[in-house]
Amino acid sequence: PTTPTPKDRSHELVVVANRLPVDSRTLPDGATEWVTSPGGLVTAMESVMRTVDSGAWVGWAGSPGEPPAPFEADGMSLYPVRLEQEDVERYYEGYSNATLWPLYHDVIVDPEFHRGWWDSYLATNRRFADSAAPVAAPGGTIWVHDYQLQLVPRMIREKRSDARIGFFNHIPFPSVELFSQLPKRNSILRGLLGADLIGFQRESDSLNFVAAVRKLLGYHVDGLTISVPGVGAAPMREVEVRTFPISIDSSAVSALTEDEEIRERARALRHDLGDPAKVVLGVDRLDYTKGIRHRLKAWGELLDDGLIDPHDTVMIQVATPSRERVEAYRQLRDEVELTVGRINGEHAPLGRPAVSYQHHSFDRREMTALFMAADVVLVTALRDGMNLVAKEYVASRPDLQGVLVLSEFAGAADELRAAVLVNPHDIDELKSAILRALAMPEEEQEEAMRSLRHQVMENDVQSWAHDFLEHLEHAGREAQAAVPV
Ligand code: ADP
Numbered sequence: 088p089t090t091p092t093p094k095d096r097s098h099e100l101v102v103v104a105n106r107l108p109v110d111s112r113t114l115p116d117g118a119t120e121w122v123t124s125p126g127g128l129v130t131a132m133e134s135v136m137r138t139v140d141s142g143a144w145v146g147w148a149g150s151p152g153e154p155p156a157p158f159e160a161d162g163m164s165l166y167p168v169r170l171e172q173e174d175v176e177r178y179y180e181g182y183s184n185a186t187l188w189p190l191y192h193d194v195i196v197d198p199e200f201h202r203g204w205w206d207s208y209l210a211t212n213r214r215f216a217d218s219a220a221p222v223a224a225p226g227g228t229i230w231v232h233d234y235q236l237q238l239v240p241r242m243i244r245e246k247r248s249d250a251r252i253g254f255f256n257h258i259p260f261p262s263v264e265l266f267s268q269l270p271k272r273n274s275i276l277r278g279l280l281g282a283d284l285i286g287f288q289r290e291s292d293s294l295n296f297v298a299a300v301r302k303l304l305g306y307h308v309d310g311l312t313i314s315v316p317g318v319g320a321a322p323m324r325e326v327e328v329r330t331f332p333i334s335i336d337s338s339a340v341s342a343l344t345e346d347e348e349i350r351e352r353a354r355a356l357r358h359d360l361g362d363p364a365k366v367v368l369g370v371d372r373l374d375y376t377k378g379i380r381h382r383l384k385a386w387g388e389l390l391d392d393g394l395i396d397p398h399d400t401v402m403i404q405v406a407t408p409s410r411e412r413v414e415a416y417r418q419l420r421d422e423v424e425l426t427v428g429r430i431n432g433e434h435a436p437l438g439r440p441a442v443s444y445q446h447h448s449f450d451r452r453e454m455t456a457l458f459m460a461a462d463v464v465l466v467t468a469l470r471d472g473m474n475l476v477a478k479e480y481v482a483s484r485p486d487l488q489g490v491l492v493l494s495e496f497a498g499a500a501d502e503l504r505a506a507v508l509v510n511p512h513d514i515d516e517l518k519s520a521i522l523r524a525l526a527m528p529e530e531e532q533e534e535a536m537r538s539l540r541h542q543v544m545e546n547d548v549q550s551w552a553h554d555f556l557e558h559l560e561h562a563g564r565e566a567q568a569a570v571p572v
């Protein structure tokens with residue numbers, strides 16, 4: 088980050104997301120340190136915004152209280168939004184991550200409904216909209232992201248009817264039966280329908296959303312185009328819904344594998360683990376949607392059954408700290424750490440882990456070294472919008488070796504058909520899939536990885552963003568053309 092330079096009404100493209108791409112941390116000596124924010128949204132949008140001229144990003148800097156002044160970073164203007172401690176508790180940890188997150192991930196844990204949380208969600212969404220609206224150039228594009236900000240499109244439209252407004256949901260959109268449980272569900276739908284274009288990860292998410300609009304609001308729907316009645320004298324608008332599976336900066340990830348230092352690091356990682364014959368890897372935010380418990384259960388049973396020898400096969404589980412004050416995440420951490428401790432106590436050879444558990448963040452280069460060192464990557468999500476880890480592993484294997492075990496409940500399963508696809512709820516099936524992956528001959532690995540790489544390298548995050556923005560431009564035009572003169 089460099090000197091603050093606020094430039095109101097000057098940005099052709101404004102991204103609005105709960106988090107800025109960087110998080111501010113206060114060090115013990117009072118100085119501020121900036122670190123990359125967690126999650127797939129930031130991984131994806133950060134590389135998109137690096138290629139955009141005159142881009143802005145409006146979001147929270149990760150700590151409650153007085154936000155930093157707007158500043159420039161990587162050629163982009165960052166506009167921090169203020170969240171008080173109470174907003175963090177009610178809007179972020181509460182409504183976003185203890186109501187919407189579990190509901191939208193098919194109630195893996197019970198969603199909690201509290202009226203005070205809704206009030207905070209409404210007020211905080213308004214603050215994001217108020218921060219974003221003045222930043223866009225006349226006729227500019229405002230692109231709102233994810234479930235934390237579903238009311239923002241409509242709020243921005245009320246202030247900036249000249250702007251094109253897009254919304255992309257990075258997580259699943261639930262079936263209408265589940266969505267109907269949500270108190271204030273119609274306000275959420277109306278909030279989203281303030282956008283000209285609403286994007287989802289999977290076709291099933293788009294269809295779920297359109298079904299909810301038809302059933303709960305009774306609006307006319309033609310395919311994936313929704314007719315939204317105008318408020319007061321305002322004319323009818325058309326809102327387009329469409330599926331855009333998100334991706335990664337595939338060539339940048341692939342290029343890192345050419346770096347001699349990273350190659351050496353991958354070799355060193357294996358060496359530090361005792362040069363086992365096979366290394367199996369999981370990389371996730373420590374979130375109950377990721378199926379880490381199921382994965383560890385399968386792994387523990389394979390060791391108990393004697394089907395995996397801990398002397399020649401090691402598992403690494405990277406579990407990034409996440410939402411640590413939300414109760415379900417605390418419980419998950421306790422359970423995962425207990426299970427890892429138990430597995431290691433029972434099976435680890437002296438001086439070496441059976442499961443190497445890493446509860447912290449790594450930089451991109453170290454992450455690439457981990458992918459290069461892994462013979463098998465396990466993505467066993469019980470529900471996941473996309474899962475970029477699956478795509479990052481594929482992009483990290485230009486040598487065409489390695490096996491991806493992928494849950495059919497991750498959005499990536501729609502595209503990565505050559506992975507070993509599993510239902511992670513079926514522990515026996517998961518165990519067989521792991522054994523199959525560990526035993527897969529090199530030629531078979533090569534054939535599968537070639538097909539996976541074709542998919543990931545051809546469909547990168549730049550083309551995803553380009554596709555979304557191009558559709559948004561036309562969606563805006565059609566809506567304007569539909570206005571009677
Ligand atoms: P989500 O958005 O739910 O966190 P994704 O798999 O789509 O899940 O994206 C996670 C992103 O975070 C990936 O880019 C992944 O490489 C990165 N990541 C996950 N764990 C870590 C970690 N410990 N250190 C650094 N990056 C991580």
Ligand code: F6P
Nearest residue numbers: 106125126127128233257258410
């Ligand atoms: O869609 C992925 C995502 O949920 C983002 O919206 C979110 O920013 C990220 O994962 C990480 O979660 P959090 O911001 O709550 O740490």
